[in-house]
Each structure stands twice: as C-alpha cells, then as structure tokens.
Amino acid sequence: MDPSTIRYIYHKAGIRYIRAAKEYHRKEVIALGSSNEPQKEFARKLAKLRKDKAKYVIYIDETSFNSWEVPKKTWACPSKPISIRLNKRRGKGVTIYGAIGEAVNGVLHMVSRSTNKKDFVRFLVLLRKKCLVDETKELYLVIDNHNAHTSKQVIEAMERLYFTPINQPTYSPEFNCIETMWGVIKK
Numbered sequence: 001m002d003p004s005t006i007r008y009i010y011h012k013a014g015i016r017y018i019r020a021a022k023e024y025h026r027k028e029v030i031a032l033g034s035s036n037e038p039q040k041e042f043a044r045k046l047a048k049l050r051k052d053k054a055k056y057v058i059y060i061d062e063t064s065f066n067s068w069e070v071p072k073k074t075w076a077c078p079s080k081p082i083s084i085r086l087n088k089r090r091g092k093g094v095t096i097y098g099a100i101g102e103a104v105n106g107v108l109h110m111v112s113r114s115t116n117k118k119d120f121v122r123f124l125v126l127l128r129k130k131c132l133v134d135e136t137k138e139l140y141l142v143i144d145n146h147n148a149h150t151s152k153q154v155i156e157a158m159e160r161l162y163f164t165p166i167n168q169p170t171y172s173p174e175f176n177c178i179e180t181m182w183g184v185i186k187k
Helices: 003-013 037-056 117-130 152-160 178-186
Strands: 057-066 093-101 106-112 139-143 163-167
Touching: 037 057, 037 139, 037 163, 057 117, 057 178, 093 117, 093 178, 106 117, 117 152, 152 163
Parallel strands: 057 139, 139 163
Antiparallel strands: 057 093, 093 106
16 A cells, blocks of 8 residues: 555544654643543653653563464465464463663563463562662552552552552553563564
C-alpha cells in the first residue's frame, strides 16, 4: 500500500504521529480523545509525579518469548489452506521482567520461566537492592494491572520494600516507556 494512502487513512481517523520528548509529562500534554478520562487523569498524576519526584519513578513490566515460532502466513493454494497443528511438546517460554528509571541507573532485568506473583516479588527484591537511592526512600512504580502485580502478596511486598504502585489505566501501554524497549527487542 502506498504510504500516502496510509497517511490519508490515519488523517481521516484522527490518528497523528506524536513525538514523545522528555518534556512530555512535565508539560502535561495529553494527546488523547475527549472520552478517555481515566487516561487523562493518569497522565496528570504521572506529570505531577515526574515534575516533583522524577528520579524516584520507575517503569516496570514484563514480556514473554516463546521457544517456538508459528508462521502467521505461508504460501498455499487458496482452495487448500494449510493448517498448522501445535502439540503439547512445543517447548517452554521465557519471561523477562524489566525496570527503567533514574533510580536504577538505566535498565534492570531478570529472566524467569513465567509471569507469576512469586517471581514478580523476587524481581521487586532485586530491584530494591539495585536501586541507587536509600532503601527506606519511597519509590514509585508505574505498572499495568496484570494479576501478578496486584495480588495481596505483591502489594504487601511493595509496602515492605517502600514501593508505591502507580497503576496504569487498562489498555494504556503508552504510559509505560519500557513498552518501547520490549517492542525493539521483539523485532
């Protein structure tokens, strides 16, 4: 498809390419539709936090990789489509937990077999040990609403480790800058 056609479709749908600069949160620029109140409120909260305590904000998320690859497209006769059958012995996946922020001096990661609350608590303990600030200094964790991040056991561990969770609104990965890193790694 011709790029000018894609631009035209995006223009008609109101989609714009917005450059994310370091000042994005500080200036409280909210590039969202008027019906996204939870996202707007979160953007304001994050902007205030970034303005007042920027070096204490840490962005956390995890991503999973499979040890098998399933092709999404293949050459086949339209009248005889190919069916790809996966069996139970297709290999194990791997989960990588990651954190980005000034308090961790860049990026911190931990490899695990799956995404679960036990491994997430292990990651939080590792994160606290690797932070460049005093262990009793409160740090703010920007996280999504995955079950492994919101369980009672995880919330208690966060309190014990002086972490305050800042939960993103549902389906709003654009507020967590570590998502960009996962996108680059998965390419």
